[in-house]
Each structure stands twice: as structure tokens, then as C-alpha cells.
Amino acid sequence: MLNMDLKLLKREEQGKIIKTGIVGAGQMGRGMVTQMALMKGIMPAIVADIKIENVINAFHYAGIQDDKIVVANTLEDANKYMEMGKYVATENADLISQVNLVECAIDVTGVPEIGVKIAIDSINNGKHVVMMDVETDVVIGPYLKRLADSKGVIYTGSAGDEPGAVMELYSFAKAMGMDVKVMGKGKNNKLDYDCNPDTVLEEANRRIMSPRMLCAFKDGTKTMVEMTAMSNATGLIPDIIGGHGPKASPDERCKELNQIFRLKSEGGILNKHGVVEYVNGIAPGVFVTVSTNNEEIAYQMQYHSMGPGPLWTLYRPYHLCNLETPLTVAKAVIDREPTIVPIDGPVSECITVAKKDLKAGENIDGIGGYTTYGSIATAEDTRKNNYVLYGLVNKNAKMLKDVKKGELLTHDTVQIDTSTQLYKVRKEQDAIYYK
Numbered sequence: 381m382l383n384m385d386l387k388l389l390k391r392e393e394q395g396k397i398i399k400t401g402i403v404g405a406g407q408m409g410r411g412m413v414t415q416m417a418l419m420k421g422i423m424p425a426i427v428a429d430i431k432i433e434n435v436i437n438a439f440h441y442a443g444i445q446d447d448k449i450v451v452a453n454t455l456e457d458a459n460k461y462m463e464m465g466k467y468v469a470t471e472n473a474d475l476i477s478q479v480n481l482v483e484c485a486i487d488v489t490g491v492p493e494i495g496v497k498i499a500i501d502s503i504n505n506g507k508h509v510v511m512m513d514v515e516t517d518v519v520i521g522p523y524l525k526r527l528a529d530s531k532g533v534i535y536t537g538s539a540g541d542e543p544g545a546v547m548e549l550y551s552f553a554k555a556m557g558m559d560v561k562v563m564g565k566g567k568n569n570k571l572d573y574d575c576n577p578d579t580v581l582e583e584a585n586r587r588i589m590s591p592r593m594l595c596a597f598k599d600g601t602k603t604m605v606e607m608t609a610m611s612n613a614t615g616l617i618p619d620i621i622g623g624h625g626p627k628a629s630p631d632e633r634c635k636e637l638n639q640i641f642r643l644k645s646e647g648g649i650l651n652k653h654g655v656v657e658y659v660n661g662i663a664p665g666v667f668v669t670v671s672t673n674n675e676e677i678a679y680q681m682q683y684h685s686m687g688p689g690p691l692w693t694l695y696r697p698y699h700l701c702n703l704e705t706p707l708t709v710a711k712a713v714i715d716r717e718p719t720i721v722p723i724d725g726p727v728s729e730c731i732t733v734a735k736k737d738l739k740a741g742e743n744i745d746g747i748g749g750y751t752t753y754g755s756i757a758t759a760e761d762t763r764k765n766n767y768v769l770y771g772l773v774n775k776n777a778k779m780l781k782d783v784k785k786g787e788l789l790t791h792d793t794v795q796i797d798t799s800t801q802l803y804k805v806r807k808e809q810d811a812i813y814y815k
Contacts, residue, residue: 540704
């Protein structure tokens, strides 16, 4: 994001304010609206949420006065008020992809079946798309990337989310000629595979967040989704299904990881290098662990207090999530470059694990729910073993056979809801990459 402050200031001075459309005004959307309103050269011009009061509150948090806020639920009204420079609040998410002046649409819903519609409609209407909904990206990201390319717009994941934050480190290391051995993120919630929205309700209320979102953090699903996005953007893969998840302390430059991430034959935990991982205890940071075959560079790394090698860890001790997302918008609009985007075809998949014993005929649920959680496997293993993609599991999915707690769900054990747009787009993506 080098010099983005100057680029945005220039847009402000020229009166070329980047007008964004945001879908979702919960905790993440509210913070993004507020941050964006403080910036130069960009504005949250239209924001949609199923609860209009969420949008109004978000604008108020941003310091926007009522005389600058209007409610519009028709395209005609939204276009009229945006041309007047007003901040538009709406319950109609379809307007984000339709209004004339929006240059970039941002999905902050976290709901894949909503994310797919927002992305496709926006791309088809010539708008850039920033996908904070990583759960959608890991199911159909390659399809969305190809569609955006064909329409001459940018599809991208978000700065601030762990995949986007660690991509900056990955690109930095690769640009320097380093060999990236491990790429990953810290985890600050203790893993609790048994948790559900009821068991986390008190904490969720205390933290003013959705119980399902908190549950998805605690049961590890969000970590697995984020690792899948990292894998699909780089070609790195999980060492084992679900990753190792070692423990480490956030000491200076996370040097402990230099030993942990050696190969087993060298006293470490890994079967191979070129992997994505997560580490308990170094959250909220992200990291890449790198190496070099050049003796002079190895000497220089040691000289610069990075440790003796042969591995060194580059660590960023924060990620600001929704607060950084406007920078991805600016990068897409001004530089026409993505922050993080899938390479051509799935590398890894987020797959489905039984959270408890499941019975034939029982309906199950998806992210942050009562019956399943997500894990990561290579795309090759997923296809070979017929694993169920976690993003395709919704409340209409039904068990065909009994499955024990902890088992990976396969398509012979689950009847997936095939009526959704997400499922149909995934089938189109499969037809492209698995001929």
C-alpha cells in the first residue's frame, strides 16, 4: 500500500471521490463505514443491511449528520441521492450492484449464499468487488476471478483479513528472492470443537458480536477458511488435513517458529515445506517462515538479528481486518490491482467435519452452528475422497447415513442443497477446472 495516502489525497483534491457500496452493517461493516468516512478520496456512499437502523447507526458512528443521510430502496432514488452527494442507507442489497456511481462493491455479510449474488451481479455491472466474505471466496473464488477478468474489473480479497495481511509478507519475501517454506496465521481463541452458539452466547453478548461468528472462531472454522484462501492464492498446501497448529509464544520475531517448522528429519514437525499453517499463541499476527540457499544472504539475515537459520520468520503482529479494507478498494480502483486473489483453480478446499454424532435423516447446519465445523485438505484429496465442501453446507443439508463425531463428511453421507446459486456456480467452476 506504499504511497496510497498520496494517491487518495490526490483523488480528494481532484474531486474524484471513490464511491463504494457496502453490504452488511454489523460489527465489521460498522467499523469499515466509520474508518472509510475518516479517509481522504473515498466514501461509503451506499450501505445496505436487512436492518436499516444498523446502517443509520454506522453512519452516526462515522460522525455523519442526519441531514446528509437518506433512506432509499429504489434504484431511481438511490441514483438521485448519490448524485447529490448524500450517504444512502438501504435495505435493498441489490442496489449496491446497480447504482451508477458505485465503483467498488464490498461484501461484509459472511454468508456465502449472499456473497455469490453480490459478487456476480456487481462484476456483471462493471464494478470492482472486494470480498470480505472469505467463506464465499474459498468455494468459488477462481470462478469470480475469471468472470472479473472477462469484464475488465478487479475481484479481490481484503487487506486486514489474515489472508490479505499475510499476502503482503509473502509477496515481500518472494520479491526479495526468499523461499517461503511456511505461510500462516496466529490463533487467539482456544480451540473448542464442541462449542455452539448457545455455549458461547454469554461471551458473544459481552463482546457485542454474533454468537455464530464467535463459534466459528472458537471451533477453528474461520482459521481453516483463511488458510484455504492463503493456499489458493499461493499454491502452498496443508502439510496434513487440518494442519498441525503448534503452540508458540510471540517473542521477538517469533524465532521459536524457526525450529518448530523444520522438517521432522531435522527435529521439526513438518513432513514437507511449502505449506500453510496456524499457530496457537501468536495471535493476532500473521507470518511467513523463509529460507535461502545463498551463504552470504544467510550471513546477512543473522547479522540483522533474524537468528542463525536455516529458517527465519517474518512476523506482522496485527491485522486490522475491516479497518484496512478501504485500502484494498483504493488499490483496486486506482492501481487496478488485487490484494489477494486465487490462482487459476482450487489448490485447497475447506471441508466438513462432524461436530457431534450425526444420525441419518438429521438436518445439519454450516458455519458457526451446532453440527459441523470446517477443516482444510488439498483439492486433490478432496476430490479423491469426495469430501463435502463446507461452504455448501446449509440448514437444508440432510444426513444420509450415521456419522461419528470427528469424521470427515463425504457426499455419500450427506444430501447437499443443490438449489442455491452458490452450488450452481461451484458446479460451473468444477466444469472449468475438472474436465
